[in-house]
Amino acid sequence: MSFPWAEQYEPKSPLMKWIDSRLPLPRLVFNAVGAGYPVPRNINIWYNFGVLAGVALMIQIITGIVLAMHYSAHVSTAFNSIEHIMRDVNSGWLIRYLHMNGASFFFIVVYIHIFRGLYYGSYKAPREVVWMLGVVILLLMMATAFMGYVLPWGQMSFWGAQVITSLFSAIPLVGEPIRQWLVGGFAPDNATITRFFSLHYILPFVILGVVILKIWALHIPGSTNPTGVDVKGPQDTLPFHPYFTAKDFVSLCIYLLAFATVTFFLPNALGHPDNYIPANPLSTPAHIVPEWYLLPFYAILRAFTVDLLFIEAKLWGVIAMFSSILLLLFLPWLDTSKVRSNAYRPLYRTFFWILVVDVLVLGYVGAMPAEEPYVRIGQIATMYYFAHFLIILPIVSAIEKPLPLPNSIAEAVLAKAQKLAPQATPAPGSAVAQPAE
Amino acid sequence: MATTPDEIEGGDVRRRDFIYIATGAFAAVGAGVVAVPFINQMNPSADVRAMATTEVDISAVEPGMAIKTIWQSKPVFVKRLTAAEIAEANSVDVKTLRDPETLAERTKPGKLEWLVTLGVCTHLGCVPLGAGQGESKGDYNGYFCPCHGSHYDTAGRIRKGPAPLNLEVPPYEFTSDTVIEIG
Amino acid sequence: MVRLIGMAIGAIFVFVLAWAALVPREAAAPDPVKLLHKEPREVSFAHSGPFGTFDRAQLQRGFAVYKQVCSACHGLYHIHFRNLEDIGFSEAEVKAIAAEYEVPAIDPNTGEAITRPAIPSDKWPRPFPNETAARAANNNAYPPDLSLIIKARKNGEAYVYSLLTGYGEEPPAGFEVPDGLNYNPYFHSVNIAMAQPLMVDQIEYADGTKATVDQMAKDVTAFLRWAAEPELERRRQAGIATLIFLAILTVLAWLSYRRVWAGVQH
Numbered sequence: 001m002s003f004p005w006a007e008q009y010e011p012k013s014p015l016m017k018w019i020d021s022r023l024p025l026p027r028l029v030f031n032a033v034g035a036g037y038p039v040p041r042n043i044n045i046w047y048n049f050g051v052l053a054g055v056a057l058m059i060q061i062i063t064g065i066v067l068a069m070h071y072s073a074h075v076s077t078a079f080n081s082i083e084h085i086m087r088d089v090n091s092g093w094l095i096r097y098l099h100m101n102g103a104s105f106f107f108i109v110v111y112i113h114i115f116r117g118l119y120y121g122s123y124k125a126p127r128e129v130v131w132m133l134g135v136v137i138l139l140l141m142m143a144t145a146f147m148g149y150v151l152p153w154g155q156m157s158f159w160g161a162q163v164i165t166s167l168f169s170a171i172p173l174v175g176e177p178i179r180q181w182l183v184g185g186f187a188p189d190n191a192t193i194t195r196f197f198s199l200h201y202i203l204p205f206v207i208l209g210v211v212i213l214k215i216w217a218l219h220i221p222g223s224t225n226p227t228g229v230d231v232k233g234p235q236d237t238l239p240f241h242p243y244f245t246a247k248d249f250v251s252l253c254i255y256l257l258a259f260a261t262v263t264f265f266l267p268n269a270l271g272h273p274d275n276y277i278p279a280n281p282l283s284t285p286a287h288i289v290p291e292w293y294l295l296p297f298y299a300i301l302r303a304f305t306v307d308l309l310f311i312e313a314k315l316w317g318v319i320a321m322f323s324s325i326l327l328l329l330f331l332p333w334l335d336t337s338k339v340r341s342n343a344y345r346p347l348y349r350t351f352f353w354i355l356v357v358d359v360l361v362l363g364y365v366g367a368m369p370a371e372e373p374y375v376r377i378g379q380i381a382t383m384y385y386f387a388h389f390l391i392i393l394p395i396v397s398a399i400e401k402p403l404p405l406p407n408s409i410a411e412a413v414l415a416k417a418q419k420l421a422p423q424a425t426p427a428p429g430s431a432v433a434q435p436a437e
Numbered sequence: 438m439a440t441t442p443d444e445i446e447g448g449d450v451r452r453r454d455f456i457y458i459a460t461g462a463f464a465a466v467g468a469g470v471v472a473v474p475f476i477n478q479m480n481p482s483a484d485v486r487a488m489a490t491t492e493v494d495i496s497a498v499e500p501g502m503a504i505k506t507i508w509q510s511k512p513v514f515v516k517r518l519t520a521a522e523i524a525e526a527n528s529v530d531v532k533t534l535r536d537p538e539t540l541a542e543r544t545k546p547g548k549l550e551w552l553v554t555l556g557v558c559t560h561l562g563c564v565p566l567g568a569g570q571g572e573s574k575g576d577y578n579g580y581f582c583p584c585h586g587s588h589y590d591t592a593g594r595i596r597k598g599p600a601p602l603n604l605e606v607p608p609y610e611f612t613s614d615t616v617i618e619i620g
Numbered sequence: 621m622v623r624l625i626g627m628a629i630g631a632i633f634v635f636v637l638a639w640a641a642l643v644p645r646e647a648a649a650p651d652p653v654k655l656l657h658k659e660p661r662e663v664s665f666a667h668s669g670p671f672g673t674f675d676r677a678q679l680q681r682g683f684a685v686y687k688q689v690c691s692a693c694h695g696l697y698h699i700h701f702r703n704l705e706d707i708g709f710s711e712a713e714v715k716a717i718a719a720e721y722e723v724p725a726i727d728p729n730t731g732e733a734i735t736r737p738a739i740p741s742d743k744w745p746r747p748f749p750n751e752t753a754a755r756a757a758n759n760n761a762y763p764p765d766l767s768l769i770i771k772a773r774k775n776g777e778a779y780v781y782s783l784l785t786g787y788g789e790e791p792p793a794g795f796e797v798p799d800g801l802n803y804n805p806y807f808h809s810v811n812i813a814m815a816q817p818l819m820v821d822q823i824e825y826a827d828g829t830k831a832t833v834d835q836m837a838k839d840v841t842a843f844l845r846w847a848a849e850p851e852l853e854r855r856r857q858a859g860i861a862t863l864i865f866l867a868i869l870t871v872l873a874w875l876s877y878r879r880v881w882a883g884v885q886h
Contacts, residue, residue, distance in 0.1 A: 268771060
């Protein structure tokens with residue numbers, strides 16, 4: 001894998017040589033995230049979010065393992081065990097708030113990562129499998145986050161579980177049996193909390209496995225870059241280490257600054273107050289909402305309000321919600337444009353930004369009660385969401401005239417440098433770093 | 438025009454190295470500090486620590502009787518010795534014992550009749566018999582551990598069997614004549 | 621093929637949504653309760669803001685209000701007596717406070733259910749054994765646990781303070797307050813089962829502070845904030861230290877990054 005000019009691993013010390021000849025782990029690391037992995041030199045900060053997502057996953061796994069040492073998965077003790085963590089366990093409040101807000105920050109990072117992929121056409125050949133594995137990770141993340149939210153057994157935990165599992169009962173004939181199978185009873189109860197705990201513990205490791213597959217698949221063609229032009233030679237790339245480790249480390253620090261600010265000073269800002277009320281199966285909260293990162297999908301679910309074409313509204317909503325994520329799997333074939341980057345696709349770029357706004361609107365509508373004007377806004381926004389991917393994207397990519405592409409990454413980099421400092425133009429080639437030795 | 442860091446020479450190298458080392462050292466210290474709460478969380482939590490002391494009301498204990506209580510999740514025997522038991526304990530030549538201690542050393546001054554010991558055999562941690570009504574008191578009229586046959590005398594001292602030490606006396610105090618606080 | 625199927629599916633979704641959006645709907649009837657309901661009034665404390673710390677004297681006053689007024693119906697489910705050391709009581713004082721209360725126990729000789737004086741490691745006793753008993757005693761209303769109330773309500777401090785001081789307004793003409801309920805515009809349904817709990821000079825503060833309704837409401841709100849977030853001060857201290865550390869690390873990381881990339885165009 002990788003490019004022919006990638007640096008070869010040569011153990012520096014006898015010890016590393018000894019290890020490398022028996023277990024080539026140093027070689028693997030060197031080729032994956034070390035100097036042996038050439039990366040397009042022009043990738044910008046939006047390309048840092050993949051690494052950040054990996055860090056966020058590790059934070060969730062580590063804090064989660066710790067919380068599991070103190071949590072008690074039983075309807076009668078789950079809520080109290082969370083308060084035990086918050087009040088009595090040494091630094092328990094810190095670890096729990098890190099886990100709680102870590103989930104939100106994981107989604108923030110992943111959503112930015114997805115939109116970066118959309119903007120720069122990262123889903124296109126030859127990276128379709130990378131993209132599809134990413135969609136699988138997103139689905140696993142949503143399932144994991146949903147089940148994790150149930151574990152404290154607060155009001156939103158219980159009613160969230162009730163609402164989400166009820167979605168399955170919309171399926172004709174087999175729906176109700178499936179729902180009962182999922183929750184292990186007629187309503188969410190002890191069987192639900194124990195199975196959700198078990199799955200919530202194991203799914204992150206499944207995600208980790210898919211992440212490894214994704215990185216493996218990514219390392220074959222390497223990253224895309226803001227021009228969308230393929231890497232042509234050594235002058236187009238820089239070794240991952242030290243160039244991108246240094247860059248990623250800066251973004252990691254900034255990420256941690258934002259994460260720490262929220263965790264220490266606004267720890268409950270992203271959560272819902274009702275989840276500090278113990279679950280009560282006899283009293284529904286005035287207004288059930290999922291965690292913020294699921295709101296756009298919740299809005300899509302609720303946008304379908306009329307029975308039509310022999311399918312009742314509820315089932316339409318469920319089909320649409322799942323379709324809204326699954327359609328991403330087909331993106332590489334819905335977009336036929338040969339040009340990857342939206343920097344050279346002025347028409348589609350406009351629609352891209354409309355989509356960004358559209359998803360934000362969906363998120364806003366998802367948080368609002370089901371009344372006018374939110375219902376109608378949600379319907380129009382949902383309409384655009386599907387039209388964007390299923391209708392606009394195929395048509396635009398067929399009719400659009402892209403801007404001229406640069407011949408190579410190095411050329412684009414030089415052109416940019418000239419624009420910034422027209423006097424001090426270095427001769428081509430001299431500005432191009434050779435891989436570090 | 439050398440551009441990769443490894444090719445920069447002279448004073449630059451020193452300054453460059455300083456920044457790299459400072460960054461790395463700072464990050465390493467940060468990681469070390471973050472590790473502290475993640476390790477400390479496994480220590481006993483506040484609710485467990487609040488159980489570090491136990492108060493026992495001994496007003497209802499008659500001579501010759503013992504009560505069992507729990508202190509720090511371990512059984513504790515509080516035994517009120519009879520005059521005969523005290524005499525029996527004092528009649529032993531301390532030098533001949535495996536773990537030489539007098540009864541007076543194992544009780545509070547002036548409270549020779551109150552023997553407070555952990556109910557944990559010093560051999561392998563079983564709970565000895567002898568505190569409850571009708572339980573075997575062993576060959577020395579004190580406690581008897583059924584696991585491997587350790588016999589303790591009326592002062593809770595090891596006399597026979599594999600246990601190496603006398604039954605441990607926990608730290609305790611009389612807060613009044615009828616209440617002791619263990620821990 | 622994928623594109624054709626996709627377009628067909630897209631067209632179906634768009635059609636269904638357009639139909640749903642165009643179906644005329646009945647105008648929502650204005651909800652009279654919504655018009656009467658008021659947003660909570662903001663209130664500020666020594667512990668407000670990112671660097672605030674609790675005023676221990678205020679917490680102790682608030683505890684007195686809770687103990688003498690609220691505790692008749694409301695529990696502090698997640699508070700142990702030992703936690704009171706946090707708000708400035710000594711170990712002996714905590715012991716004495718605990719000993720005023722009886723908690724359920726088992727007679728070691730007979731196994732019968734008895735009560736014994738509480739000790740610091742005990743939880744605060746609940747006023748009612750269970751929800752059913754609480755509802756039976758309170759006209760079918762359930763007095764919620766107060767140890768998490770600040771976190772369990774939107775804008776919790778302002779809400780509790782406004783609710784406690786929001787009694788006494790006359791409902792508008794024509795608005796019927798049901799029997800057994802009380803008008804309070806800060807409650808979500810504006811009719812609350814709890815009667816006005818705080819009256820002027822209802823309690824006597826040990827530190828001589830005048831016990832106005834506003835003072836008591838503020839004090840008990842501060843106490844409940846502590847009850848909900850006892851880690852608040854430690855959290856903020858740790859947060860400031862973390863942010864300072866990360867800020868320095870960010871600068872160092874930035875300098876390293878500039879060094880590594882010196883002279884490299886990208």
